Amino acid sequence: MAEREYDASSHAPPAEVGEMELVHPRTFIGKYIWSQDAKVIAIQYGLTATAIGLVALVLSILIRLQLGFPNSVSLIDPASYLQHVTMHGMIMVVYLLTAILLGGFGNYLIPLMCGARDMAFPYLNMLSFWTYLLSVLILVAGFFVPGGSSGAGWTLYPPQSISPGTPGVDGGIVLMLVSLAVFIIGFTMGGLNYVVTVLQARTRGMTLMRLPLTVWGIFMATVMALLAFPALLVAALMLLMDLLLGTSFFMPEMLAMGEITEREGGSPLLFQHLFWFFGHPEVYIVALPAFGIVSDLLAVHARKNIFGYRMMVWALIIIGVLSFVVWAHHMFVSGMNPYFGFLFATTTLIIAVPTAIKVYNWVLTLWRGNIRFTVPMLFAIGFLFTFVNGGLSGLFLGNVTADVPLSDTYFVVGHFHMVMAVAPIMVIFGAIYHWYPKMTGRMLNDTLGKIHFWVTFLGTYLIYYPMHFIGLEGVPRRYYAYGETTFISDSVQTLNAGITIAAIIVAATQLLFLFNLAWSYFRGRESGPNPWQATTLEWQTPHTPPRHGNFGDALPVVYRWPYDYGVPGAKDDFIPQNVPPEAVEYLDGAHATGKGAT
């Protein structure tokens, strides 16, 4: 190596942006309520999403009780059953998964992982949370208006959703549509922040190709969400106009409650196009952050660099782009031209390529890794199983010929719960176990965590696996009761009862998780700054939990990518991103020219 004066910071370019001015509040309210600190906003997002998610969890148990033990609970009648199904779906997809992954983890991790003081526009960020909270409150108000919440299904298909006779058409549906519009406005404010922060506020040396995959996943999902949510906004606005102002964007001429409606010419298909133009990217808006987070969990807990980092980044981008040209595979049974369906089946199956690349790379990351079976790692591995499973049943549904008979059966329910409910939830749990020490300074209880994992993981298989069989028999979804239907065999009822019991057990275990969150906050083992020996910047903060401004006096300078685990010859099995090459200690006899040095 050349002998010369060495200035470590010469490795990194000068700062991209100047130091930012932060609003440091003094009062309790300023600090924890009207906070502009992305970390506090993240926790506000997380708690709100968890609270509304619990409501959806209770609803799912009510649905399961009716299906497993028909007519045993007097609370549920056909109308309220549909309302529960609708609210469960809408809350879980939009108000829980989207909000907690982007609003929660996005806010917490983007500034910390990029080495920024805070988001680019902190005030807007605060508004984003309060707008989100408002949208949740509007949605919840639907439970209390006369007629109850909407029973239109989370897909809101007109003419059903706004026709007389549908549960909740007197008020619930209006509140749901307004709530969605408000949610989208709130999300746009947050999304602006995530994109600009990732592109603008990275610290010195944090190049795009040194960003942790978590940031890449959240970033790409945000870009998609900013472009896809407008489709839902437009659809919701037009549906509201059809309902309240008597226009006929979507409402055709039809017979409703024995009377011919005044409208004519509207096209329900138009709604489906708009809805799924949002709806399909939405699947990936939820999945991409999960992909990113799980990549980091696997690398940290297997003590190995992620396999094929650049390939992983490009797979995220390609999945994101392709997800905009597959929407019509949700509409194979809408009477479309078969060639049109063939086109969309093709694009759908092409997505399997980048997705499979990711799965192989995850598995290859584990290969010969020094795997530590911590709770986050268990959840990450659990994700691999559920995701591959759900992906495989997706191959059936992506093909027109197989989809047509399976459409609207429990096969679909089993598929999408496996791939976009359980899989991201596994990652969310893993991420909470992983980053809780940074958020609170204490570890979550390990034993409770392991019980939580095993019951949830095995339980979800008991819930969703049998649904595939029920679906293959042709049992349609969204039915309150099946009565004496000849093609449905008796064993379906037995399976349904079993599913319900499994669902109740899994739901109860989530209470254990909540207890763990609360208990560990006060009594958990102290974690120290970097309990997992991870390399990314959030673990290198001077304080745990990080204070407002994240990094104390000086922002860190980044010298390496986030996956320097098990570098050959290095003394420690991990080298944090902010350690300059000449500060790395090597074992006797090892060269500094190994991987990781210039």
Added chain:
Amino acid sequence: MTVTLTFLALLMAGFVAWLFSHSVNVRPWVAGSSETARRTQVPEWVTAPRMGLMVLLATVTSVFTLIISAYLMRMEMGADWHPLPDSALLWFNSALLVLASVALHGAWRAARQDAVERVRHLLIAGGGLSALFVVGQLLVWRQLAVEGYYLATNPANAFYYLLTSLHGLHLLGGLVAWAKVFRRLQRGGEPARLRSGIELCAVYWDFLLLVWVVVFALLLKT
């Protein structure tokens, strides 16, 4: 959906090309190495507010292209489409918006020359003309209603009211930003921040004008 897909394809192509140029030939696993680190910076002129505005405008473009897609699809789907008559007032309104945009550009130029009085006059002109545009649009609504073109009578009407009201809302949102900049000017704010604010307004108004031109052309042609 062709319109929307074209917009998205263009946007994504730019985005992907930019990312490609920053990821090809980069070896992320190499530590230190300053030349790879230097290459992936955002150019200096792309400040956070500028980029924020660009992202916002991309989102708003998505809203408008989707409505235009829906417009074109709905037009072909039902046999009940009766186009609206073209109002001469719309031409007048369009001229107002063009002038507003020109005035704000003038204000931007004046701000760069630190001519505070000229900035003030041109800002007022830009805001005033925009407010007049909104009034003009309301008059067109009134005209149409008087002639019996109500919202619910025909999908063409419904789309007209929807598009113009969203464009109007978009403009009102711009006027809020305009008012903030104007207040900053009156209080003698810091020149650099003022310049940045005026610049953002000018770009925003260009975009408003562009959207209006597309919407107006669509209304004229169909």
